[in-house]
Amino acid sequence: MVDVPNQPTPTTGDRPTRARRRAAEGPFDLIVGSVWRFFASVRVAIWMIGFLTLLTLIGTLRGSVVPEHIGEAVPALQPLVDAWYGWNTFGSGLYAATMAMIAIGIIIGGMLNRIPGLWATIVRPTITTTRGFLRGTAPHATTQADTPVQALLADLTQTLKRRRYRVVTEQVGEDVHVYADRNRWGKLGTFPFHIALVMVVIGGILVTQFGFRDLQFVVAEGQTVAVGNDSDLSVRLNRFTDVYYADGTPAEYRSDVTVFDGDDELVSGSVQPNHPLEAGGVTLYQSGFGYNVSLLVTDRVGNELYTGAVTLGEYQASDNPDAPAGLLAVPGTNYTLNIIASDRDPENQPELDTMGLASQEIYIQARSPDFPGTVTPTAVITPNQPTNFGDLVVTFQRYGTYSVLQIAYYPALWLFGAAAVLGVGGLIAIFYFPHRRIRAIVSPVGANRSALLIAPLARRDWSGKRDFVLLLEAFRDATGTAVTIRDEPDRSAGPASIA
Amino acid sequence: MDTLVRLSFYFFTATTLALIGATICYIAFGVGFLRIARGQVQTAGGQGMTSSVTSLGTGPAPLAFGRFATTLGWFAVLFQGMAVLFRFSATRHGPTNMYDFSLIFVFALALIYMLMERYYRVRQVGAIVIPVALLMALYIWSLPAWMREVNPVIPALQSAPIMWFHVGSAIAAYAAFSVAFGAAVLYLIGERKRFTWLPSADLLDDLGYRSVTIGFPLLTMTLILGAIWANDAWGAYWQWDPKETAALFLWLVYGVYLHTRTLRGIRGRGSAWILIVGFFAMLFVYYGNYLFDGLHAYGGV
Numbered sequence: 160m161v162d163v164p165n166q167p168t169p170t171t172g173d174r175p176t177r178a179r180r181r182a183a184e185g186p187f188d189l190i191v192g193s194v195w196r197f198f199a200s201v202r203v204a205i206w207m208i209g210f211l212t213l214l215t216l217i218g219t220l221r222g223s224v225v226p227e228h229i230g231e232a233v234p235a236l237q238p239l240v241d242a243w244y245g246w247n248t249f250g251s252g253l254y255a256a257t258m259a260m261i262a263i264g265i266i267i268g269g270m271l272n273r274i275p276g277l278w279a280t281i282v283r284p285t286i287t288t289t290r291g292f293l294r295g296t297a298p299h300a301t302t303q304a305d306t307p308v309q310a311l312l313a314d315l316t317q318t319l320k321r322r323r324y325r326v327v328t329e330q331v332g333e334d335v336h337v338y339a340d341r342n343r344w345g346k347l348g349t350f351p352f353h354i355a356l357v358m359v360v361i362g363g364i365l366v367t368q369f370g371f372r373d374l375q376f377v378v379a380e381g382q383t384v385a386v387g388n389d390s391d392l393s394v395r396l397n398r399f400t401d402v403y404y405a406d407g408t409p410a411e412y413r414s415d416v417t418v419f420d421g422d423d424e425l426v427s428g429s430v431q432p433n434h435p436l437e438a439g440g441v442t443l444y445q446s447g448f449g450y451n452v453s454l455l456v457t458d459r460v461g462n463e464l465y466t467g468a469v470t471l472g473e474y475q476a477s478d479n480p481d482a483p484a485g486l487l488a489v490p491g492t493n494y495t496l497n498i499i500a501s502d503r504d505p506e507n508q509p510e511l512d513t514m515g516l517a518s519q520e521i522y523i524q525a526r527s528p529d530f531p532g533t534v535t536p537t538a539v540i541t542p543n544q545p546t547n548f549g550d551l552v553v554t555f556q557r558y559g560t561y562s563v564l565q566i567a568y569y570p571a572l573w574l575f576g577a578a579a580v581l582g583v584g585g586l587i588a589i590f591y592f593p594h595r596r597i598r599a600i601v602s603p604v605g606a607n608r609s610a611l612l613i614a615p616l617a618r619r620d621w622s623g624k625r626d627f628v629l630l631l632e633a634f635r636d637a638t639g640t641a642v643t644i645r646d647e648p649d650r651s652a653g654p655a656s657i658a
Numbered sequence: 659m660d661t662l663v664r665l666s667f668y669f670f671t672a673t674t675l676a677l678i679g680a681t682i683c684y685i686a687f688g689v690g691f692l693r694i695a696r697g698q699v700q701t702a703g704g705q706g707m708t709s710s711v712t713s714l715g716t717g718p719a720p721l722a723f724g725r726f727a728t729t730l731g732w733f734a735v736l737f738q739g740m741a742v743l744f745r746f747s748a749t750r751h752g753p754t755n756m757y758d759f760s761l762i763f764v765f766a767l768a769l770i771y772m773l774m775e776r777y778y779r780v781r782q783v784g785a786i787v788i789p790v791a792l793l794m795a796l797y798i799w800s801l802p803a804w805m806r807e808v809n810p811v812i813p814a815l816q817s818a819p820i821m822w823f824h825v826g827s828a829i830a831a832y833a834a835f836s837v838a839f840g841a842a843v844l845y846l847i848g849e850r851k852r853f854t855w856l857p858s859a860d861l862l863d864d865l866g867y868r869s870v871t872i873g874f875p876l877l878t879m880t881l882i883l884g885a886i887w888a889n890d891a892w893g894a895y896w897q898w899d900p901k902e903t904a905a906l907f908l909w910l911v912y913g914v915y916l917h918t919r920t921l922r923g924i925r926g927r928g929s930a931w932i933l934i935v936g937f938f939a940m941l942f943v944y945y946g947n948y949l950f951d952g953l954h955a956y957g958g959v
């Protein structure tokens with residue numbers, strides 16, 4: 160990781176070599192070891208994320224005109240373009256497999272494999288360092304003061320603490336080695352962030368496996384309809400309201416509904432575009448609306464066959480395509496009623512309206528295999544006038560409104576919520592609380608003088624170096640001692656060596 | 659047109675003029691630096707040059723250009739801030755079309771760049787970033803005038819606060835990525851040829867990274883807020899709609915970038931190339947409305 164090249168590692172004699180470790184492993188360990196190393200590698204991670212990026216681009220372009228243009232420009236590629244449009248990238252096994260691989264990589268390489276190293280950096284940092292290492296660092300700084308070691312150390316510690324550094328020291332002979340860092344917990348930000356990514360993947364799997372989404376849940380005013388999909392919920396539409404701007408564009412639609420769990424009333428509330436209603440784990444969205452007619456259908460002796468609303472608008476009447484029409488298969492009979500309502504907008508294309516229904520009238524045609532050919536009974540009826548159609552008696556009760564809702568059930572939604580919080584929190588920790596580290600050696604120079612040699616662990620880290628320079632400026636201002644900051648490694652001291 | 663809308667437009671015109679001036683000055687500054695740097699090599703033998711060059715001090719004519727450039731840059735931020743403010747006081751809803759988006763883009767780009775300039779005390783990156791802001795402003799001029807008019811929005815876009823933050827954070831992220839692009843271009847130029855007027859490679863690398871540390875969390879917020887908003891508007895958090903997946907694509911590109919920085923060997927040049935790819939990916943996402951059909955295909959393009 161980042162800090163390895165910054166600090167010479169003392170080699171100890173009794174560490175098993177890689178070859179000896181290999182020899183001690185069985186084939187199973189070898190495989191596990193290789194898999195682990197594969198997923199632990201950031202290089203592999205980059206390739207995997209890069210591959211997912213590429214797939215995402217391919218899938219995105221499917222929804223654009225870009226492949227089409229490619230096909231026009233290079234006709235030889237046309238078969239490829241067709242295959243491209245035909246391939247549901249985001250639903251493909253390849254896409255899912257890549258995400259799964261990345262999730263495993265995140266768990267192994269982004270998290271587990273890093274715990275020991277991070278733990279050491281955060282909790283048990285190496286305190287001792289070498290002069291050669293410090294001098295070999297760019298930038299590094301030196302100063303001398305007319306005070307004993309402990310006084311200089313106290314000044315340095317004070318400056319560091321004021322800047323929220325934790326300071327730990329270790330006496331090595333006459334020298335005091337200093338390790339100071341701040342935001343050491345910020346390093347851990349990659350954990351919540353990477354965990355959040357895994358949570359999103361798991362949540363996505365749960366939603367696709369167990370969630371449902373009903374895009375056409377139709378419920379008429381006054382009616383109660385079961386949600387289905389293995390749930391005990393049902394929804395009653397109490398009232399539907401629509402309001403328009405002067406130019407006819409819709410300003411507001413609203414469904415006032417009551418949601419039941421079995422027979423228990425759960426929630427009463429309203430559903431509007433952008434304002435869904437949540438109840439019993441499902442979410443209701445406003446999607447559309449339309450008109451219906453309430454009918455009572457009986458047989459000739461008065462036995463009720465059907466009572467309720469028939470939605471209009473799902474069919475077009477050939478006689479007036481402009482008018483809403485609907486169908487009712489009468490239960491328990493082989494009759495189908497074709498229903499055509501009056502034209503809601505007679506101004507629009509009046510030439511199409513060959514029926515001329517008044518606003519409170521409907522047209523009904525009863526079809527049945529029992530009425531072959533042209534003898535189909537038809538009639539225009541007005542409200543509350545029972546009318547005979549073959550064996551049936553139909554009473555048109557009133558016009559009504561129905562609402563089209565979407566009902567969605569997303570399991571484990573909290574996973575996504577938690578992931579959002581963890582992810583953003585993690586990013587803030589990583590980016591805005593960067594781990595800054597400083598090493599120093601304070602040593603006596605003669606009886607009452609002391610010297611400071613200090614450097615940041617900030618290889619190729621411009622901001623870290625800048626912080627270091629600012630820190631030393633603060634130190635200089637606080638103590639009045641002159642500080643020499645060198646931008647280059649001090650080669651005169653020879654190569655970095657263990658002093 | 660309503661007075662506020664017109665005022666906003668006048669301020670935007672002022673921004674454009676400021677950006678034209680700033681572009682000239684930043685480029686003159688860069689080119690001038692080239693000359694000074696050469697001159698110094700001849701006279702002073704290069705010693706101590708980098709420190710005198712990277713400070714924003716006073717000095718000969720090119721440095722005066724630099725000061726003009728910075729002043730004009732801040733003017734652009736101020737004017738564009740007013741343009742955005744008046745615009746949205748007039749519309750009373752979030753940005754809905756390319757005109758609105760691009761007004762915010764120019765503001766965010768100028769602001770983020772100027773803050774970076776202040777923090778890093780280098781102006782050279784402005785020679786790349788400020789022309790990008792100017793091009794964006796010229797794009798706004800190329801848009802048809804009816805886009806400036808204020809219309810009621812379609813119901814799916816009415817969820818104002820979320821929509822504001824969703825779109826606003828996306829555009830701010832794009833602006834941050836554009837600043838990173840400027841740093842990456844200079845980094846790669848510096849790799850090829852060690853021009854003395856360039857800031858140090860570490861500084862440019864850091865500037866690019868810092869820009870991404872602004873852009874990446876903002877883009878993450880965009881995706882999160884977008885999902886929440888999509889759910890309110892269309893009843894699904896994520897539908898693999900092209901505009902959604904385009905944003906995901908961009909996010910992944912910068913995900914790759916962030917990992918390259920922990921690897922020696924890729925860090926530096928490799929990272930800079932990814933920032934350049936990321937910039938073009940960002941333009942693709944930004945102008946994606948022209949290419950996609952899908953739920954996001956409104957917005958007057």
Ligand code: HEM
Nearest residue numbers: 198201204207208261264265268269349589910913916920
């Ligand atoms: C194969 C899966 C992955 C592995 C093995 C992995 C590994 C790592 C490692 C080891 C680091 C730590 C670097 C450090 O502490 O200095 C890191 C940082 C990070 N990763 Fe991942 N990662 C993976 C997937 C992802 C994905 C998909 C994303 C999102 C696009 C992501 C975003 C990040 C971010 C934002 C950082 C912080 C970078 C920084 O410090 O500037 N990672 N990752």
